[in-house]
Amino acid sequence: MDTDDHDITVSVNGVRYKRRVESRMLLSDFLRHDLALAGTHVGCEHGVCGACTVLLDGQPVRSCLMLAVQAETHEISTIEGLTDKDGAYHPLQQAMHDHHGLQCGYCTPGILMTMTAFLEENLSPSEDEVREALSGNLCRCTGYQNIVDAVMAAAQRMRG
Amino acid sequence: MKPAPFKYIAAASLEHALSLKAEYGDDAKFLAGGQSLMPTMNFRLAQPAILIDLNRIESLGGIRPGDAGGARIGALTRYRNLERDAGFARMFPLIAEALPHIAHPQIRNRGTIGGNLSHADPASELPAIMLALGARFHIQTTKQTRSVEAPDFFLGALTTDLQPDEMLVEVELPLSKPRTGSCFMEVARRRGDFAIVGIAVMMTLGNQDECTHIRLTFCGVGETPIDASSAADHLIGSAPTEKAICDVAASVQAMIDPGGSVHATADYQRHVAGVLTERALQTAFQRARDGH
Amino acid sequence: MSTRTFGEPIKRNEDRRLLTGQALFIDDVELPGLLHVAFLRSQVAHAKIRKIDVSKARQRPGVVAAYVAEDLGDYWKPGPLLVPPPPIAGIVFNQRTQVPLARDKVRHVGEPLAIIIAESRYIAEDALDDIDVELEQLPAVVDLERGLRAGSALVHDDVGSNVSAHVRQTKGNYAAAAAKADCIIKRRFRYEHGISSPIETRGVVAQWDARANQMTIWDTTQAPVFVRNGLAAMLGLNERNVRVIAPFVGGGFGPKIMMFYPEEVLLPWVSMKLNRPVKWIEDRLEHFFATTHERGQIHDAEIALSRDGKILGIKDVFLHDGGAYDPYGLTVPINSQCTLLGPYVVPNYDSTFTQVFTNLTLVTPYRGAGRQHGVFVMERLLDFAAHELKIDRAEIRRRNLIPxxxxxxxxxxxxxxxxxxxxxxxxxxxxxxxxxxxxxxxxxxxxxxxxxxxxxxxxxxxxxxxxxxGIGPYEGAKVQVQSNGKVSIATGIGTQGQGHFTVFAQIAADQLGVAVTDIDVVTGDTDQFYWGAGTFASRGAVVAGNAVNEASKVVRKKALKLASDLFECSEEDLVLEDGKVSIVGIPEKFVRLGDLANQANPMRGAVQPGTEPGLESTQYFGPPxxxxxxxxxxxxxxxxxxxxxxxxxxxxxxxxxxxxxxxxxxxxxxxxxxxxxxxxxxxxxxxxxxxxxxxxxxxxxxxxxxxxxxxxxxxxxxxxxxxxxxxxxxxxxxxxxxxxxxxxxxxxxxxxxxxxxxxxxxxxxxxxxxxxxxxxxxxx
Missing domain, CATH: 3.30.365.10 (Aldehyde oxidase/xanthine dehydrogenase, molybdopterin binding domain)
Structure with a gap:
């Protein structure tokens, strides 16, 4: 059987990529293996763990529940684009480092993508709001407490 | 956990999508938010031959005013659009109250109203809410449009009234009457999980605080969302007393036939349905009386 | 010495790569010509295998190979016993270890039946549908008590029962103590523990390089050295020709130290057979069946107390669900048996357990590793005793604490x-x-x-x-000052997020007077450090950490000796800090550590007999x-x-x-x-x-x-x-x-x-x- 292939143009972290992909290729696999942007991690492939979270036009979504062909014409942001051009941390990356918000680090890219988008919308969150926003990302190592503290600290810093 | 092969077609318009569905029928599936379909495809529990992507059909999304007040929600409207629309939240506080219980932010960014309702998971919150609100579902093919009331749409677990060539294109929600109080509650193992039991209540009061209208619906306790409003018939005509509310709870418990799951026994579900009935009716009554 | 880092909340060295998406995890390993693997796994728990035919799968475009147990020839054999039973008198242990691909019989849902190798994981999964399988389902052994009754189905027919092991350990004389007790409380407890579910599942990548006669294996294991040694033996290679790398690992919690998982055994063999690199990444569905669990125990326990709430003795008889095979020996139930005693004085103890074979996924240690089962029994018994004796629950615990x-x-x-x-x-x-x-x-x-x-x-x-x-046997560490003045530490354990890159650096930093950030730690690469046991039983910091300490002390001594020769002064007159050795009171008179390291590897001239090059040391530590x-x-x-x-x-x-x-x-x-x-x-x-x-x-x-x-x-x-x-x-x-x-x-x-x-x-x-x-x- 011939495979159902499509030519797509996708913008990731501001870089345009033209690729030919099979229609069933998951966006997560496309980013990781076709574009070698392996910082987006895959944990469950059924939309529960949140490790594969990327931003689709600025909004966090599960890249394991999207097809690469669906990203055509959209702007995707991944962990690789989170630092600035000089490699300086986003305030949340810095806060995660300062507060020991990561252990094995596998869930970390998904958490950073989810929570940086959250901070874009809410710079004065309560702890409950942070926990609610974080609840779609599973972490098996940290017990979440230091991640919550990091998000609160980043918010404070970003408020200036 | 990779999907089986399929042919992907990005529909350019509603007409295009409907003509493809007319052509391929049950071999094709509409891909909207994909938050239910994609996991089942990754598990290879669903292996559609054709996937018709609706996401480029902008006209399918969005909220617009209904003909007689109320609102019409396009099938491709995402949960997030509802969540961020303050006017909508004021108009339909029942939905606003339920949204935080529906999965997690990333899922709500992508998941669509039409996709959820067409998927018809009986443990999902939205179908029960549609029953409580008296929603009307607008359905279209290349040839015709029709509409059905919410109770006639949900036929069984993951089964709807939709024919192979049809699409749910819009949901129409009537404006609720003045002095209506609503309440959504659910018990789930974790916030964001499907409900073990969820309840949606709409209660309208007259000038003497007498109950003039009541809708009482459930998710998670049957093959479809359950309309248990008849259990509350005797509340009509007077202000609900604690005793009368307890009677409703007992009637609900007798009426429903939950199936149990790995998370809860059927008896627990029945018990909790009673507890939530009492709590949600009380809350809805207070809200109707206090005017919010 | 500069500011002490030991004991301080030093931020982690490993964070930057993890925070920027640049850390190498197993599925990030990409190699030219890489093939992808999917396994056909049993859908039933217990069955005789009538037929597995992969010929149609082999025909599918994109499929490179497909194998069943028979194709493995002599390579097919049950895995080694990872942990032999301890020397306890009267112990019964029936060793039945897992196999690479099921032959004759399947013993749990998810046991692999066939392996497909294809150009992509997508195609490999497609080909699973092409395999013709006929299984004759047998009654499954699931319930521990029913599994021990006469007439039960048998997980391993040749054992003659479903007893995997039987152990009794005693201290004092419980019966005598109970006879004198004021209060005896007896209850039945059930404790189920679940599945570790790290957010990263398991994975193996194997690359056979025929020209170099070299096998490289990336593996999410917690114990790379043992994986290397075992695989070298199985593959007929010298240990030096096998390199196992545990890259960044996304959480372990115990089950990633089980060995050998069938996938670990098969991937290197396939890579040799096809002369192509192969990758298998466990998906989440597989993880639920193919990665080991920790599961249930049923305890019939009793506690004997005096009126004032003092424990006189405990008797416990329990069943432990071992799953379909027992390669991990008795670690989990012995942990339960021992940890039950807790922080309390228990003068008399009589504990017997039976480990039961069931038609469920294997049980091996998962964080806690049976300890929580024992703690549950003891703490609940004390709660009921407190209630019975009308003693406050904190007080009854206090009265029994070991002084x-x-x-x-x-x-x-x-x-x-x-x-x-x-x-x-x-x-x-x-x-x-x-x-x-x-x-x-x-x-x-x-x-x-x-x-x-x-x-x-x-x-x-x-x-x-x-x-x-912090149990033995041992770990080792090599501490090496490089000519750029930075320090490299290598150790044989694997790391899964515990902060080893930082705590080991802290230990060395204090000895060597260098910044923690100037110390690079490598774990889990057998070519970087040859010996070791692995990360388990809360032992990494204790055992490997002490090895780092010992090696750092030797390097410190070497640095001071070299500098004292250079300055022609006594070592006591030297201070080692900020990456250099200087003379006390004359800070401008100094030599950088990196220069000392350089001098320790002279290019020309003669050295004293017995001189070892390099400013480095390898030391081992094994606690008693x-x-x-x-x-x-x-x-x-x-x-x-x-x-x-x-x-x-x-x-x-x-x-x-x-x-x-x-x-x-x-x-x-x-x-x-x-x-x-x-x-x-x-x-x-x-x-x-x-x-x-x-x-x-x-x-x-x-x-x-x-x-x-x-x-x-x-x-x-x-x-x-x-x-x-x-x-x-x-x-x-x-x-x-x-x-x-x-x-x-x-x-x-x-x-x-x-x-x-x-x-x-x-x-x-x-x-x-x-x-x-x-x-x-x-x-x-």
Whole structure:
């Protein structure tokens, strides 16, 4: 059987990529293996763990529940684009480092993508709001407490 | 956990999508938010031959005013659009109250109203809410449009009234009457999980605080969302007393036939349905009386 | 010496790569010509294999090869026994280890039947549908008690029963003690533990390079050295021709040390056979069946006490679900047996267990590794004893604590490390006091009554535990100063997020006077460090950490010696700090460490006989036995008395793991352990039907706690150094997870007055539905 292939143009972290992909290729696999942007991690492939979270036009979504062909014409942001051009941390990356918000680090890219988008919308969150926003990302190592503290600290810093 | 092969077609318009569905029928599936379909495809529990992507059909999304007040929600409207629309939240506080219980932010960014309702998971919150609100579902093919009331749409677990060539294109929600109080509650193992039991209540009061209208619906306790409003018939005509509310709870418990799951026994579900009935009716009554 | 880093909350060296998406995890390994693997796994728990035909799969475009057990020839053999049974008199052990691909019979759902190798994982999964399989289903052994009855189906027919092992250990004379007791309490307990579910599943990449005669294996293992040695033997290669790399690993928690998983055995063989690199990444569905579990025990336990609440003795008979094979020996049930004794004086103990073969996934240690089963039994027995004897629950615990002057304390039975169970050091009462203070124990009863008056149901839970940590045999470390002045540390253990890149650097930094950030740590690469055992039993920091310390001390000595020769002064006149050696009082007279390292490898000229090049040292450390940490957890919960849902309002951990290397990292370990303990106690349950089918094999139905279920935790520490190693440290990796179950049971009983209502919670995990059913059965 011939495979159902499509030519797509996708913008990731501001870089345009033209690729030919099979229609069933998951966006997560496309980013990781076709574009070698392996910082987006895959944990469950059924939309529960949140490790594969990327931003689709600025909004966090599960890249394991999207097809690469669906990203055509959209702007995707991944962990690789989170630092600035000089490699300086986003305030949340810095806060995660300062507060020991990561252990094995596998869930970390998904958490950073989810929570940086959250901070874009809410710079004065309560702890409950942070926990609610974080609840779609599973972490098996940290017990979440230091991640919550990091998000609160980043918010404070970003408020200036 | 990779999907089986399929042919992907990005529909350019509603007409295009409907003509493809007319052509391929049950071999094709509409891909909207994909938050239910994609996991089942990754598990290879669903292996559609054709996937018709609706996401480029902008006209399918969005909220617009209904003909007689109320609102019409396009099938491709995402949960997030509802969540961020303050006017909508004021108009339909029942939905606003339920949204935080529906999965997690990333899922709500992508998941669509039409996709959820067409998927018809009986443990999902939205179908029960549609029953409580008296929603009307607008359905279209290349040839015709029709509409059905919410109770006639949900036929069984993951089964709807939709024919192979049809699409749910819009949901129409009537404006609720003045002095209506609503309440959504659910018990789930974790916030964001499907409900073990969820309840949606709409209660309208007259000038003497007498109950003039009541809708009482459930998710998670049957093959479809359950309309248990008849259990509350005797509340009509007077202000609900604690005793009368307890009677409703007992009637609900007798009426429903939950199936149990790995998370809860059927008896627990029945018990909790009673507890939530009492709590949600009380809350809805207070809200109707206090005017919010 | 510059500012001490040991004991400070130093931020982690490894964070940058992880925070920017640049850390190499197993699925990030990309190689030219890489092939992808999928496994056909049994859908039934117990069956005879009639036919597995992969010929059609081989025809599918994109499929490169497909194999079944017969294709493996002599390579097919049962795996090695990873942990032999300890030397305990009268022990019965029937060794039946797992096989690479099932032949003749399948013994659990998910056991691999065939392997497909294809150009992509997508195609490999497509080809699974092409395989023609005929299985003759047999009755499954799922229930432990039924599995031991005559006439039960047999997991291994040749054993003649489903007994995997039978062990009795005793201390004193329980029967005699019980005869004198004022109070005997006997209960049946069930404790289920779940699946580790790291967010990264397992994976293996194997690359055979025929020209170099070299096999390279990337593996998410916690024990790379043993994987190398075992695979070299299986493949007929020299150990030097096999390199195993455990890259960044996304959480381990125990099951990633099981060996050999069938996939670990098969991938290198396939790579050699095809002369192509191959990759297998376990998907989440596979993880539920193919990665080892920890599961149930049933205890019939009794405690004998005097009227004043002193424990006279304990008798326990329990069954342990071992799963379909027993390559990990008896580690889990022996941990249960030993850890049950807890921080208490138990003069008489009689404990017998039977490990049972079942048609379920193998059981091997998962964070806690059977310890929580034992702690649950002991803590619940004390709760019921306190109630019976009308003694406060904190008081009955206090009365039985091992006194501070009784250490080292001998428990007279054999532990999982084959050594007599002996607690090296401890001071238990202050830990209990701190926890009671932090949770507000004194005023809780008033707080509870006040809340109750408002219709709110609060409950308090309190549990004590010990944790055997830091067991042998040994680990090693190589510490090397490079000519750029930076320090490299290599050790043989694997790392899965515990902060080894930082704590080992802290240990060396203090010895060598260099910044922590100038120390690069490599773990889990057998070409970087040749020897070692692995990361398990809360031992990484203790055993490898002490090896780093020893090696760093030698390097320090070497540096000072070289500098003293250079400056022609005595070593006592030298100071080593800020990456250089200088003369005391003459800071401008110095030599950089990097220059010393350079000089230690002269290019020309002659050296003294016996000179070793390099400013480096390799040292090994092996403790005589494990170090015993201890702690007390306490929490306050609020329970909805009608839906039985609950919320944790306050959670306190007070803990003693000896000297602390990095309190920030230690706190993280405790937090994560508690989160897993909460999952175990109230959310995570593997639900099997009577045919051994797992009913909730997805993360939508197997409920890992989220940020909304895990409460904020308050931590307190006391420090009682271990005398077993020069740094005085004890392990901490599992402490958070161990005592959570009994606390939930106790706190729910407390909140809902269950004891008064005649309801006792004798099992874990609990759930709102389960508590409802138990209260209803009691007619309340």
């Amino acid at each position: 501070a002057d009784a250490f080292p304390y001998k428990n007279e039975i054999i532990y999982q490390d084959f050594q007599p169970l002996e607690y090296d050091s401890g001071n238990y009462e202050p830990v209990l006091d701190m926890a009671l203070e932090a949770i507000g124990y004194k005023t809780f009863k008033e707080q509870q009554a006040a809340a109750r008056a408002q219709g709110r149901h609060l409950g308090l839970g309190l549990a004590c535990y010990v944790e055997g940590t 036995m494990g170090a015993t940490a201890n702690g007390v957890h306490a929490m306050v919960i609020e329970v909805d008395p009608r839906t039985f849902d609950l919320k944790v309002l306050k959670y306190v951990v007070v803990h003693d793991c000896g000297t602390v290397i990095n309190p920030m990292i230690l706190a993280g370990q405790i937090h994560g352990g508690v989160a897993q303990g909460i999952g175990n106690a109230f959310y995570e349950k593997l639900a099997f039907d009577d045919q051994g089918q797992l009913l909730n094999a997805s993360l939508a139905d197997y409920l890992l706690p989220t940020a909304l279920e895990v409460p904020r935790m308050e931590l307190g520490h006391t420090v009682t150094p271990s005398p077993l190693n020069p740094m005085g440290i004890k392990g901490a990796g599992e402490a958070g997870a161990i005592p959570v179950g009994p606390m939930f049971a106790q706190a729910i009983e407390d909140a809902l007055d269950l004891k008064e209502r005649g309801v006792e919670l004798l099992e874990i995990p609990l759930s709102p539905s389960r508590v409802f059913e138990l209260t209803r059965k009691s007619g309340q």
